[in-house]
Amino acid sequence: MADTYSSYPASSPAHTGEVSRWLFRSVFSLAIATFFLMGLGSATRVMNAGLACPDWPLCYGTVLPAAQMNLQVFLEWFHRLVASFVGGMTLILGGLTVWYRQVLPQWLPRVMGGAIALVLMQGILGGLTVTELLRFEVVTAHLGTGLLFFPYSLG
Ligand code: HEM
Numbered sequence: 001m002a003d004t005y006s007s008y009p010a011s012s013p014a015h016t017g018e019v020s021r022w023l024f025r026s027v028f029s030l031a032i033a034t035f036f037l038m039g040l041g042s043a044t045r046v047m048n049a050g051l052a053c054p055d056w057p058l059c060y061g062t063v064l065p066a067a068q069m070n071l072q073v074f075l076e077w078f079h080r081l082v083a084s085f086v087g088g089m090t091l092i093l094g095g096l097t098v099w100y101r102q103v104l105p106q107w108l109p110r111v112m113g114g115a116i117a118l119v120l121m122q123g124i125l126g127g128l129t130v131t132e133l134l135r136f137e138v139v140t141a142h143l144g145t146g147l148l149f150f151p152y153s154l155g
Pocket of ligand 1 (some may be wrong): 009034037038039040042045046048049050051054056076080083084086087119122123124125126127130132134136139140143144146147149
C-alpha cells in the first residue's frame with residue numbers, strides 16, 4: 001500500500017505524520033479498552049465476585065481455571081486478563097511515545113509517563129484487593145486509581 005508509513009523514508013514528514021497518527025489512534029484504543037475494563041471491574045463488584053479467584057496473580061493456582069469456571073470466576077478472571085492487556089499496552093505505548101517524542105506534542109510522553117505510574121499502582125492495588133480480602137480502603141483506592149487512570153489513558 002502506497003499510504004502506509006513503512007513506504008516512506010524513516011525521517012520524512014509523511015513518515016512522522018503517519019507515526020504520530022498511528023500512536024494517537026492506539027492511545028485512543030487503549031482508552032476504549034480501559035473503559036470496558038472499568039465496566040468489568042464494576043460487574044465483578046456488583047456480582048460479589050471480588051474473591052471468586054481466591055489467589056493472586058494466578059486463579060486457583062492456574063492461568064485458566066477451567067475446572068472452577070462459573071460466572072463469578074469468569075468476571076474476576078476476565079477482569080484480570082483485560083487488565084494485563086491494558087497494563088502491557090500502556091507500557092508499550094508509553095515507551096513508543098518517548099521513542100518518537102520528536103514528532104509528538106511535548107505533553108504526550110509526559111502524560112503517558114503518568115499513565116504508566118498509575119497502571120503499575122493499579123496492578124498492585126488489584127492484587128491487594130484480593131490478598132487483603134476486599135479491605136475497604138484498598139477497594140476504594142483501586143476504584144479511585146481506576147477513575148484517575150482513565151483520563152490519562154486518553155493521552
Ligand atoms: C488498569 C488496570 C485496572 C483497572 C482500570 C481496574 C478497574 C477496576 C474498577 C473500576 C473496579 C470496580 C471498583 C468498585 O466498584 O469499587 C475494579 C474492581 C476490582 N478489581 Fe480492578 N482494575 C484494574 C486491574 C486489576 C487487577 C490487576 C486486579 C488483580 C487482581 C484487579 C482486581 C479487582 C477486583 C478483585 C475487583 C472487585 C473488588 C470488589 O469486589 O469489591 N483489578 N477494578
